[in-house]
Amino acid sequence: MNHKKTREGSYLFQVAEEAELLPFLLENMKKNSRNSIKSMLTRGQVSVNGQTVTKHNYKLVAGQKVEILNNKSARNESSLTGLSIIYEDESIIVIDKEAGLLSMAAKDKNEKTAFSEVSSYVKKQNPGQRIFIVHRLDRDTSGVLLFAKSEMVKMQLQDNWDEFVKERIYTTLVQGNVKKEKDTIKSWLKETRTYKVYSNPTDNGGQLAITHYRKIRSNRQYSLLEVRLETGRKNQIRVHMEEIGHPVVGDKKYGSTVNPIKRLGLHATALTIVHPISKEIMKFESEIPSSILNKSL
Structure with missing residues (x-):
C-alpha cells in the first residue's frame, strides 16, 4: 500500500484490493480518529479518481486513486x-x-x-x-x-x-496574579434591564451558577486559567471573574481596565458531548489563540 503527498495539503492513496471506503481510510490514516475521518467524508474532502465521494460503504476496486484534502x-x-x-x-x-x-x-x-x-x-x-x-x-x-x-x-x-454536555472548558486570561491554584465559585446570577448580569452569594431568585477554575500560570500582571463550567449561564465566567477581583482581560463591562490583546481574553477550548444520534462521547477542541497564551508568560 503506498501513498504520497500531492498538491499542497492533500494525500493520494493507490487502492491495491477491493475494500469499502471508510475501512480503507481507517486502515491507511491511522493517525486520524474514526470521527475525524467520518467528518472528512461528510465534508467532501475525499475523492476517488477525481470524483468526490461521501458514502462510507462506497466500494473501491484495485487501481483506483483515493485523494484526501486536509482540513x-x-x-x-x-x-x-x-x-x-x-x-x-x-x-x-x-x-x-x-x-x-x-x-x-x-x-x-x-x-x-x-x-x-x-x-x-x-x-x-x-x-x-x-x-x-x-x-x-x-x-x-x-x-x-x-x-x-x-x-x-x-x-x-x-x-x-x-x-x-459532559464538559465545557474555557481558557481565560484575567487581570492580576490569581493567588489560589484552583477554586469553585458559586452564586446566583440575575440580569438587569440594562442587560448586565450581577451576582449574589445567596438565592435571590436568580439562576444558580457554578464555575470551577485552575491556574495554568501567571505573572505579575495576568493569570491564565482553565475554567470548567458546571452550569452555563449568560456571562457566567465574566461575572465570576469580576467577583474574585480578577476580571477577564478586555472586559470593560465587568471591571477590566486593560485591553492589551484588543479582544476579550476568553476562549472556548473544549466541548465534550454525547452525540444526539449515535450516543458516542465526542470531544471537540480549539487551539488557544497565541494572543491569550503569550500575555501570561
Missing part, C-alpha cells in the same frame, strides 16, 4: 469568514469561531454571523439544508460552537443540555 486546505477552499469547521455529520456541525464574529442575529442584517456563514456553507452542499443554534458564544469570545442540522436534534440537545 486546512478544505477550510481555505470553503471560503468561510471568521470561522472554520471542526466536525460535521448528518446531525450536527461544530465550528471554531473567531473573536469579533457574532453567533447570530446581528442588528445589521447584512453583518456576517456564525449562523449566516454556516447556513450558507451547508446550503452549498444541499439547498434544502437548515441549521439551528444550540448555544452561543459572546461576540468577542472565540472557540468551539455547536449547531444542529435539524429542529429535532436542536430540541433534543437544548431540552437535555446537562445530560448531553
Whole structure:
C-alpha cells in the first residue's frame, strides 16, 4: 500500500484490493480518529479518481486513486469568514469561531454571523439544508460552537443540555496574579434591564451558577486559567471573574481596565458531548489563540 503527498495539503492513496471506503481510510490514516475521518467524508474532502465521494460503504476496486484534502486546505477552499469547521455529520456541525464574529442575529442584517456563514456553507452542499443554534458564544469570545442540522436534534440537545454536555472548558486570561491554584465559585446570577448580569452569594431568585477554575500560570500582571463550567449561564465566567477581583482581560463591562490583546481574553477550548444520534462521547477542541497564551508568560 503506498501513498504520497500531492498538491499542497492533500494525500493520494493507490487502492491495491477491493475494500469499502471508510475501512480503507481507517486502515491507511491511522493517525486520524474514526470521527475525524467520518467528518472528512461528510465534508467532501475525499475523492476517488477525481470524483468526490461521501458514502462510507462506497466500494473501491484495485487501481483506483483515493485523494484526501486536509482540513486546512478544505477550510481555505470553503471560503468561510471568521470561522472554520471542526466536525460535521448528518446531525450536527461544530465550528471554531473567531473573536469579533457574532453567533447570530446581528442588528445589521447584512453583518456576517456564525449562523449566516454556516447556513450558507451547508446550503452549498444541499439547498434544502437548515441549521439551528444550540448555544452561543459572546461576540468577542472565540472557540468551539455547536449547531444542529435539524429542529429535532436542536430540541433534543437544548431540552437535555446537562445530560448531553459532559464538559465545557474555557481558557481565560484575567487581570492580576490569581493567588489560589484552583477554586469553585458559586452564586446566583440575575440580569438587569440594562442587560448586565450581577451576582449574589445567596438565592435571590436568580439562576444558580457554578464555575470551577485552575491556574495554568501567571505573572505579575495576568493569570491564565482553565475554567470548567458546571452550569452555563449568560456571562457566567465574566461575572465570576469580576467577583474574585480578577476580571477577564478586555472586559470593560465587568471591571477590566486593560485591553492589551484588543479582544476579550476568553476562549472556548473544549466541548465534550454525547452525540444526539449515535450516543458516542465526542470531544471537540480549539487551539488557544497565541494572543491569550503569550500575555501570561
